[in-house]
Amino acid sequence: MAGSALLSLLLAACGTLPQPPSTSAPRHALPTPAPVGNYRDAEPRFEPRSRLGNPPFYVVNGRRYVVLDTAHGFRERGIASWYGPDFHGKKASNGEDYDMHSMTAAHKTLPLPSYVKVTNLENGRSAIVRVNDRGPFVDDRVIDLSFAAATRLGVVQKGTAPVEIAVVEPGDAGVQVADPGPRPVMGKPRLYLQTGAFAQRENAERMRQRLLLAQMGPVDIRTESAGDRPVHKVWVGPFADVTGLDAASARLHGIGINDPRPTID
Numbered sequence: 001m002a003g004s005a006l007l008s009l010l011l012a013a014c015g016t017l018p019q020p021p022s023t024s025a026p027r028h029a030l031p032t033p034a035p036v037g038n039y040r041d042a043e044p045r046f047e048p049r050s051r052l053g054n055p056p057f058y059v060v061n062g063r064r065y066v067v068l069d070t071a072h073g074f075r076e077r078g079i080a081s082w083y084g085p086d087f088h089g090k091k092a093s094n095g096e097d098y099d100m101h102s103m104t105a106a107h108k109t110l111p112l113p114s115y116v117k118v119t120n121l122e123n124g125r126s127a128i129v130r131v132n133d134r135g136p137f138v139d140d141r142v143i144d145l146s147f148a149a150a151t152r153l154g155v156v157q158k159g160t161a162p163v164e165i166a167v168v169e170p171g172d173a174g175v176q177v178a179d180p181g182p183r184p185v186m187g188k189p190r191l192y193l194q195t196g197a198f199a200q201r202e203n204a205e206r207m208r209q210r211l212l213l214a215q216m217g218p219v220d221i222r223t224e225s226a227g228d229r230p231v232h233k234v235w236v237g238p239f240a241d242v243t244g245l246d247a248a249s250a251r252l253h254g255i256g257i258n259d260p261r262p263t264i265d
Contacts (some may be wrong), residue, residue: 002114004125016235019097031085031147039148041128042103044115044170050158053093053112053134060137069165070130077193079144079242080118080163082150083135098146106133107143107165114167118143120153121162121189121264127152128168139249140193140262151230160190162264165185191245192237193260204232214255216248235263 017141057066068074076203084100092098094112105116110131119126129149136144143165145155154162195211198204204221211234222233236252239245252260 004244009212013242033067036087039152042115042130044168046170047113050094052095065108068111071088071110074167076142078262079160080142080143080145081136081141081160082145082155093130096132102146103129104146105129105131105143107131117168118133118164121164123154125153140246142157157192158247190238190265192235192263193248194263195234195236195257195260197231201232204234207234
């Protein structure tokens, strides 16, 4: 995961990094949070790309990650985790000291720094964070929140949550979060794993039959348009929670499907 001095140094080049520790759940006793309202949104501003943490690509645990040329228009959904005491005071990937009480986050491919609005799809809370670190290098996770951001979003106790991430640029209107307190629950998001996306439906059908033979549970083919061509996506699920999604992801690895993609409907 992000947060080590070695990681920040090696990310300056296209190196192969050691497997970082898991950050899917806190390992120390939970720190005492400040009142939620004390954790203010990061304020998007123009910043140059940091000298560290922005190689063209890097490798962790045999997997290659390509850093985006620009954050403009970036949006994704997935599972968020958080990191805190184990990394507090250590170097983030852009060379800054990680402060778990600042509104920051780690992402695998966004340029450093970037600003994103993160919305917890379970409770509707949102926060704007500054991405200054790399990670999380754990299956099924798309962003690692600081303790402050996780407190704002109500993620600390559970350790994970389904979220939507949208890049915020300086001058964007209507993005600031006026009320950091509890909000009405949005409804339970449905969690899936996408095991492939195919131009030919017969290839998607073959994947579907493979998953059914492996007794992976409900398997669906979703057809979407990509320009003037259809794309057939194979989804496994839905899963009741992140624990179920993680277990299914491990089973998929066991049958040779090594890159299932968390998808939220």
